[in-house]
Amino acid sequence: MKALSIHNLKKTYNNGFQALKGVDLEVEDGDFFALLGPNGAGKSTLIGIVSSLVNKTEGRVSVFGHDLVKDNEKAKSCIGLVPQEVNFNQFETVKNVVLIQAGYYGISRKQALAQTEQSLKQMDLWDKRDLVSRRLSGGMKRRLMIARAMVHKPRLLILDEPTAGVDIEIRRAMWQLMQEVNRQGTTIILTTHYLEEAESLCRNIAIINNGQIVEKSAMNSLLQRIHTDHFVLNIAQNLRAAPVIDGYEIELADSQVLNVAVPKSRGLNRLFQQLSGLGIDVLSLKNKSNRLEQLFIELVQ
């Protein structure tokens, strides 16, 4: 069964702006799925419609076989949403934020208390349960939103830029957490601007641009389409001009830094041999950009 099935989804806002122009998308049960796109591409509108925050203009959405219109309550019960912006009542305590959400899903108080405790412990927030939620740090607020989204044990978790603005340590911890949640059987749809995040976490990917899906494939097969890698080389010598080596594009970024485009067919060994032949010693190298980032730019331009 598909976790999410979207057919010919269209959205035109009151001002005439067409945010979605007939989107078709399917996400498999158990998948860790990335939905990427530049700002204004239609990601938030798409997620808004799936999570019932935005009215669609046309099309059909079903969640685990439940039509979002005809079988609205069952479809909604399957979804947990972690939005981009903080949207809980900041005057409530941490525990109440999660407990109230459990109540909205019809979970009895006794059960809700148990699931709230479990959810907050999973997010390492149990010791903060009596704190007024506005006093939490930015990272804790994000974790609270995940705890809230998980309290009714959704089968599909939608994470809309969950790590935006959090430091690298918390981000890594959240990655581990998301992977664990996915391992336990929850389907995850992730939108993010950190393409490294999508590349390392997600198995399948869709890229949306101008309200249309421009790419949908497995992450591995998408990355295999990259024919050229870009590297930054730190060299020992001071150069005035970039060396010219047949088959490689080389730019002098600084007197001791070279930007090199390396076709996969040629590899790095030949480059190092040629540089060595020219009396240039390479001290270190690193990838200039994330691999997915290159593809993303190509696809949305």
Added chain:
Amino acid sequence: MNYSVPFFTILYKEVCRFTRIWPQTLLPPAITTALYFLIFGKLIGGRIGSVQGVGYMDYIVPGVILMSVISHAYANVVSSFYSTKFQHHIEELLVSPVPNWVILTGYVSGGIARGVMVGLVVAGISMLFTQVGVLHWGITLAMLLLTATLFALAGFINAVFADSFDDISIIPNFVLTPLSYLGGVFYSLAMLPPVWQIIAQGNPIIYMINAFRFGLIGVTDVDIVLAFEMTVGFIVFLTLLSLWLLHKGVGIKN
């Protein structure tokens, strides 16, 4: 799904909210009421004498109670639901499988709870100045609850359309307060010139206050049956309008 759980969750949240901020919600009506009775009842009322055979102080008690119920039932829902929109935690409700009618009854019940609680506070203060009893319990309680329901619904619709905090104060300040003060709280319709008596009958609050007054002290300027029919009619209309607005997502969905 067992709808009583989300219903009581919303109601519990609402009651906690207005009791947590009791100095803003429950204390002011107590002070205002005490001032009304002191100024209009004790100082001025003594010179007015009796109205429809009832002492002036006793005459104004039902209106003062119901005026507080009206303003607080309205204020609770309009401020709470608008804040929910403003802070975006309306999204918690929209993503969850809570039907629209449960959202509406939850918020309206919160407004009724505050309206009734304030009504009790005001009635308690009035006991310090007068000895008004309840003549017809059924009529009194029915009109109290119906009036609170009606204005809680009106507050909900105001909040749905509101785009700013200004929008939630315009109706209470420029519509509700004048209609309440001109709704026969402090005078009988018979005291007005004939033309104004006709105009005043277009004010729906006149009917509610008079029906409530009839329940408490047995005097009224209007037909009680008409008052109930009108109030129930407005409730049905505003309920259907609220449900339609929620269904369409007006003011709460993009």
